[in-house]
Amino acid sequence: MAQSHATDLGQGSKATPLLAVRDITKRFGTFTANDRVTLDLAAGEIHALLGENGAGKSTLVKMLYGILEPTEGDILWQGAPIRLADPNAARALGIGMVFQHFSLFENLTVAENIALVMPSEVKLDDAPAKIAEISRAYGMGLEPSRPVWTLSAGERQRIEIARCLLQDPKVLILDEPTSVLTPQEAEKLFETLERLKAEGRALLYISHHLEEVQRLCDRATILRLGKVVGTCNPRAETPRSLAALMVGSEIKEVKPAGAHALGKERLVVSNLSLPSPELHGVALKNVSAAVKGGEIFGVAGVAGNGQSEFFAALSGETLAREPNAIVIDGSPVGAMGIAVRRALNAGFVPEERNGHAAAPDFTLSDNIVLSSHASAGMTRAGFINAKLAKEKARAVITSFDVRAAAPDPPARTLSGGNLQKFVVGREILRDPSVLVINQPTWGVDVAAAATIRQALLDLCAKGAAILIISQDLDELFEICDRIAVIHGGQLSAPLPARSTTREEIGLLMAGMGGSGHAH
Amino acid sequence: MRIDLEARPKRSALREILSPVVALIVAIVIGGVVVAIMGRSPLAAFDVYFVEPLSQSYSLQAIAVKAAPLILIAVGLAFCYRANLWNIGAEGQFIAGGALGGWLGLVTHDGAYQAIGSWWILPAMMLLGILGGVLYAMIPAALRVWLNVSEILTSLMLVYVAQLTLDWLVRGPWKDPQGFNFPVTVNFDPEATLPILFDGGTLHLGVLFAPIVVIIAAVVFSKTIFGFQVRLAGSSPKAARFGGFDDKRIAFAAFAISGGLAGLAGIAEVSGKIGQLLTTISPGYGFSAIIVAFLGRLSPVGIFIGGLVLAVTFVGGEDAQIALKLPGDMTLAFQGVLLICVLAADVLARYRLRFRLGGKA
Numbered sequence: 001m002a003q004s005h006a007t008d009l010g011q012g013s014k015a016t017p018l019l020a021v022r023d024i025t026k027r028f029g030t031f032t033a034n035d036r037v038t039l040d041l042a043a044g045e046i047h048a049l050l051g052e053n054g055a056g057k058s059t060l061v062k063m064l065y066g067i068l069e070p071t072e073g074d075i076l077w078q079g080a081p082i083r084l085a086d087p088n089a090a091r092a093l094g095i096g097m098v099f100q101h102f103s104l105f106e107n108l109t110v111a112e113n114i115a116l117v118m119p120s121e122v123k124l125d126d127a128p129a130k131i132a133e134i135s136r137a138y139g140m141g142l143e144p145s146r147p148v149w150t151l152s153a154g155e156r157q158r159i160e161i162a163r164c165l166l167q168d169p170k171v172l173i174l175d176e177p178t179s180v181l182t183p184q185e186a187e188k189l190f191e192t193l194e195r196l197k198a199e200g201r202a203l204l205y206i207s208h209h210l211e212e213v214q215r216l217c218d219r220a221t222i223l224r225l226g227k228v229v230g231t232c233n234p235r236a237e238t239p240r241s242l243a244a245l246m247v248g249s250e251i252k253e254v255k256p257a258g259a260h261a262l263g264k265e266r267l268v269v270s271n272l273s274l275p276s277p278e279l280h281g282v283a284l285k286n287v288s289a290a291v292k293g294g295e296i297f298g299v300a301g302v303a304g305n306g307q308s309e310f311f312a313a314l315s316g317e318t319l320a321r322e323p324n325a326i327v328i329d330g331s332p333v334g335a336m337g338i339a340v341r342r343a344l345n346a347g348f349v350p351e352e353r354n355g356h357a358a359a360p361d362f363t364l365s366d367n368i369v370l371s372s373h374a375s376a377g378m379t380r381a382g383f384i385n386a387k388l389a390k391e392k393a394r395a396v397i398t399s400f401d402v403r404a405a406a407p408d409p410p411a412r413t414l415s416g417g418n419l420q421k422f423v424v425g426r427e428i429l430r431d432p433s434v435l436v437i438n439q440p441t442w443g444v445d446v447a448a449a450a451t452i453r454q455a456l457l458d459l460c461a462k463g464a465a466i467l468i469i470s471q472d473l474d475e476l477f478e479i480c481d482r483i484a485v486i487h488g489g490q491l492s493a494p495l496p497a498r499s500t501t502r503e504e505i506g507l508l509m510a511g512m513g514g515s516g517h518a519h
Numbered sequence: 520m521r522i523d524l525e526a527r528p529k530r531s532a533l534r535e536i537l538s539p540v541v542a543l544i545v546a547i548v549i550g551g552v553v554v555a556i557m558g559r560s561p562l563a564a565f566d567v568y569f570v571e572p573l574s575q576s577y578s579l580q581a582i583a584v585k586a587a588p589l590i591l592i593a594v595g596l597a598f599c600y601r602a603n604l605w606n607i608g609a610e611g612q613f614i615a616g617g618a619l620g621g622w623l624g625l626v627t628h629d630g631a632y633q634a635i636g637s638w639w640i641l642p643a644m645m646l647l648g649i650l651g652g653v654l655y656a657m658i659p660a661a662l663r664v665w666l667n668v669s670e671i672l673t674s675l676m677l678v679y680v681a682q683l684t685l686d687w688l689v690r691g692p693w694k695d696p697q698g699f700n701f702p703v704t705v706n707f708d709p710e711a712t713l714p715i716l717f718d719g720g721t722l723h724l725g726v727l728f729a730p731i732v733v734i735i736a737a738v739v740f741s742k743t744i745f746g747f748q749v750r751l752a753g754s755s756p757k758a759a760r761f762g763g764f765d766d767k768r769i770a771f772a773a774f775a776i777s778g779g780l781a782g783l784a785g786i787a788e789v790s791g792k793i794g795q796l797l798t799t800i801s802p803g804y805g806f807s808a809i810i811v812a813f814l815g816r817l818s819p820v821g822i823f824i825g826g827l828v829l830a831v832t833f834v835g836g837e838d839a840q841i842a843l844k845l846p847g848d849m850t851l852a853f854q855g856v857l858l859i860c861v862l863a864a865d866v867l868a869r870y871r872l873r874f875r876l877g878g879k880a
Binding site for chain 2: 350
């Protein structure tokens with residue numbers, strides 16, 4: 001079914017682009033998210049949309065998918081201007097979209113999830129056969145009767161793609177599709193995408209992984225601050241030149257820490273087991289790790305394999321029964337809360353900056369109080385030392401180049417990258433001897449990410465033990481001494497970062513690491 | 520047509536301060552329409568409700584006497600509401616405080632237990648009043664914290680338990696034996712009655728509790744780590760746990776403050792204004808205080824002003840029953856309209872309405 005369509009798509013589409021955007025502008029109040037953006041999408045090409053967080057990529061594709069309406073400008077479908085009132089109109093034309101965050105019902109089967117979006121004429125009974133057909137045609141290996149909660153992120157993504165393909169789209173938009181995949185799963189996705197391209201479909205591929213874009217895409221349009229700053233052939237560029245276009249300046253290289261002596265073990269986790277906090281959560285099973293002073297210990301893994309549960313156990317937001325399960329600088333703290341662990345000079349940075357690391361409606365100085373209220377001088381007889389809090393906020397803002405519109409604004413007014421610099425800087429300026437940080441540069445622009453990684457390396461050079469949980473393998477290989485992989489709530493034995501390949505880590509991430517829970 | 524709520528790009532402090540004022544004006548206009556439909560002159564009603572109470576010395580005192588319990592209760596509620604705990608049972612906590620504190624007034628009646636002097640009676644009554652409110656608030660707090668039962672339902676239902684218990688006590692064991700079978704208790708001794716501030720007036724000492732509590736609460740909210748915890752727990756519970764604050768302790772503390780202040784308001788009303796226990800000791804202060812809390816934007820100073828506004832409607836409502844033969848329920852209806860207007864104005868201060876023609880939801 002899909003193949004038969006491919007032939008008529010291939011003809012005559014070189015002259016007029018399948019989908020084009022002409023001088024499109026989108027304003028939210030006084031903020032201009034897209035400023036006269038122009039883009040052509042031809043049949044049979046994979047077109048990359050590159051840009052930092054907040055560059056306006058999402059706004060643009062939301063307009064192409066009928067979620068947002070443009071303030072000015074035209075969307076052309078095969079040369080004719082169109083108005084997309086809602087996603088149904090976009091789908092009817094033949095525009096499909098795979099979102100970064102899956103919208104699947106965990107307790108329903110693959111077939112049921114797919115049937116939910118099919119036109120009402122199609123009977124539920126026909127769904128499994130159709131899905132099997134698509135799955136065969138694109139080598140997806142989907143089992144229609146499996147419940148979604150038993151599937152990996154890669155399989156879930158293939159459901160989302162299959163859902164789109166059932167409607168036989170001519171244009172497929174993919175938003176950061178590899179962010180939740182192992183390298184092997186990403187490889188498989190690329191094969192599927194190549195096949196879709198060969199059928200004459202147009203693919204708009206949003207990413208900030210430059211290597212990926214170079215490998216896969218024929219053209220790239222780069223957005224910065226809502227404007228198109230260039231369209232190029234990514235294969236003719238280097239990752240550095242692409243990044244420079246995205247950021248608008250040359251990025252400084254992170255200096256890896258020089259050879260340094262490792263100190264004694266400062267953070268020791270032994271046989272930590274915790275039941276899953278919620279249905280479909282992840283239970284931690286016999287997790288062990290030891291981080292020495294002066295060492296950066298990386299925890300790699302595909303999202304949803306116990307990272308947040310592990311972080312909560314390390315920070316003391318979830319308590320373990322066994323005090324010796326977690327030892328900070330010789331003190332058994334497994335059953336002690338986060339305040340006790342901070343008093344032992346440990347620092348923590350959770351993944352979610354808005355609402356977890358920081359309270360969005362509170363000012364930056366109040367957010368200093370949030371994690372430092374037990375430090376010396378921050379409170380006196382129950383009263384907050386507001387002056388000290390403001391000074392400390394000021395210090396974080398200057399040392400970490402946090403861009404804010406006012407001297408002490410509410411946290412929510414900061415952009416993602418700036419707030420991340422603030423919550424990381426807040427902990428680093430306390431000069432912790434143990435730092436646990438989850439996704440330190442998630443959704444942060446290239447320049448901010450470099451600042452944060454450099455700060456972590458500098459802290460480590462001072463003798464702190466740092467544990468980083470990250471899904472970004474490039475990041476882990478760049479700054480870690482040793483890397484372990486978390487999969488299904490189990491942590492692998494750590495491997496030295498300098499003599500390990502991405503493939504080895506990738507296999508562990510997919511749960512194929514020999515015994516699976518070696519220690 | 521589709522109506523969208525669109526977040527305003529900037530929050531404006533002026534807009535947020537003005538929104539309750541606009542809400543009050545809109546509520547008055549709606550009230551005027553209702554009065555007109557009932558065949559009375561809206562202008563006369565406005566005069567009776569909002570002008571006359573402010574122009575007579577005795578009614579100004581009556582406003583203060585009515586505003587004090589509203590303010591005390593609402594400041595306590597602000598602690599709960601800021602922490603995202605929806606205590607709507609302040610009426611019950613008010614009655615529990617009034618009853619437990621009033622019990623001491625009955626026990627010490629006619630000079631009993633006053634051999635060591637009578638100086639201790641009033642302070643002890645106030646403390647018992649607070650204790651009664653605290654203990655009564657601990658029931659929904661414990662159910663909420665330990666068993667995750669909605670505090671909205673439990674605190675509300677306990678209001679009726681308190682009302683009926685007081686009714687039974689006053690008709691039964693605590694009834695004045697020489698009261699010709701009226702459902703009232705004996706009158707408290709002067710030693711168990713909060714003194715009147717000015718001769719011939721109605722202002723009693725308990726009225727002063729309100730401004731004192733407002734000042735303390737304002738300081739606690741803005742300057743102390745405890746106030747910070749309460750605000751944080753309500754605004755970002757996950758961040759509060761990350762900060763190392765114990766959300767269970769915060770919940771108990773917020774309920775205790777709320778119940779304690781409602782109990783204090785209860786005993787001040789019983790000891791200062793009524794002077795004995797009756798089957799009903801509150802004209803719905805505990806519920807009206809919810810409106811006061813939101814009218815004051817959950818800030819102690821705002822609540823002080825909001826309490827005075829609501830007290831005007833209580834006093835004006837009493838006058839209107841006499842002058843215009845308007846039913847007493849008109850006051851409660853108006854307060855309800857006011858609450859809806861305040862909540863709507865809060866939303867409109869942060870969002871704006873966008874009407875889209877032809878769009879589908």
